[in-house]
Amino acid sequence: MPEPHPQGYSFGTNVSTIDTYALPADEQAAAVAGTLMPNNETNANPSWAWTAGGAISTAADMETYVKALVGGGLLDEQMQKARLDSIQPTDPANRTAAGYGLGIARFGPLIGHDGQIPGFMTFMGMDPNTDLRIVIGTNLATVPSGEGSALTLLKGILPVFYGAGSVPAGNPAAVPGTTGGAPAATTPAGGATATTGTGG
Numbered sequence: 001m002p003e004p005h006p007q008g009y010s011f012g013t014n015v016s017t018i019d020t021y022a023l024p025a026d027e028q029a030a031a032v033a034g035t036l037m038p039n040n041e042t043n044a045n046p047s048w049a050w051t052a053g054g055a056i057s058t059a060a061d062m063e064t065y066v067k068a069l070v071g072g073g074l075l076d077e078q079m080q081k082a083r084l085d086s087i088q089p090t091d092p093a094n095r096t097a098a099g100y101g102l103g104i105a106r107f108g109p110l111i112g113h114d115g116q117i118p119g120f121m122t123f124m125g126m127d128p129n130t131d132l133r134i135v136i137g138t139n140l141a142t143v144p145s146g147e148g149s150a151l152t153l154l155k156g157i158l159p160v161f162y163g164a165g166s167v168p169a170g171n172p173a174a175v176p177g178t179t180g181g182a183p184a185a186t187t188p189a190g191g192a193t194a195t196t197g198t199g200g
Contacts, residue, residue, distance in 0.1 A: 001042075001056055008119020009038035010141040022146030031144035038140060041119030049117050057122075059135045066124040066133055069104065070111045084111070090170045098170040107151075108158050108168045110134060116141050116148055123150040132161060147171070 011023050011031055023031060030036035057065075068074050075083060086101030099106040105113050110125030110132075123136045134157060138149040151171060158166045 005042075006120075006139040007040055007042045008139045008141070010041050010118040011036070011038045011144055013039070014118065017142075017146075020146050021142040021148075023144050028144040039118075041117075041141075044118060046117050059137055062122060062124040062135045062137075063133050066112045066126045066135070069113070069124075070126040070128055071131075087111070094169055096168055098168045106168075107154065108166050109162060110158075114148060114150055116150075121148045121150040123148075123154050125154075 011017075011027070012021075017023075022028070023036075027036055031038070070084075072080050074080075083102045083104055087099040087104060087106045088101065089095055089097040089099045091097040098108075103113070104111060105125075107123075107125060109127045109129070111128060112123065112125035114121065114123040116122075118141050119139065121138050121141050123134070125135075126133045134154065136150040136153050136157075138153065140149045143149050143152050148171070155167045
C-alpha cells in the first residue's frame with residue numbers, strides 16, 4: 001500500500017470466526033474491557049478474498065463510485081432499473097429490513113454497498129431522494145459482538161439525518177433469512193472516518 005496508510009485490525013482469526021464474526025462471550029468481554037487486543041492484519045495478503053481485497057480506495061473514490069452506482073452512469077437505464085428493483089429485504093417477513101439485490105444493498109434510506117476483509121470495513125451509501133452520500137471507512141473489521149464496524153457507525157449516524165427509528169433491522173450483506181450478525185451496537189476499538197456529501 002502506498003504510504004502513509006492506516007493499520008487494519010481484526011479480533012479472532014478466520015478460523016475462529018468462520019461461522020460467525022462474533023467472539024465467544026468471554027473474549028467479547030475482554031475486548032470491550034481492553035484486555036484482548038485485536039490482531040494487526042495490515043500486511044495480510046487479501047488474495048484469498050478474490051476481488052474483495054483487490055483494490056485500495058479513498059473515501060473520495062467511494063463517494064464518486066456510490067453516486068454512479070445509485071444515481072446512474074455505470075449501466076444503461078434499463079439495467080439500472082432492473083438492478084435497483086432487484087433489492088429484496090434480507091428478512092422477507094420484514095419489508096423495512098435491510099435489503100440486497102444485484103450487487104447493491106439498501107440500508108434504511110441509503111442504497112450502496114459495504115465491504116469487509118480482516119483489518120478493514122467500509123460502507124458507502126446514497127439517498128436517491130436527497131442526494132445525501134455517506135461514506136465510512138474503519139480500520140477494524142468487526143466489533144467484538146460480530147457486527148461490521150462500519151455498520152455500527154452507520155447506525156449511529158442515520159438518526160442524525162433521518163431521526164429516531166431510521167435504522168433498519170438486519171445487515172444488508174446477510175444471506176436472506178439469516179440475522180446477519182449481532183444487532184447490538186458496540187463502540188469499535190479502532191479508529192474510523194466518516195464523510196458526508198450532498199449535491200454535485
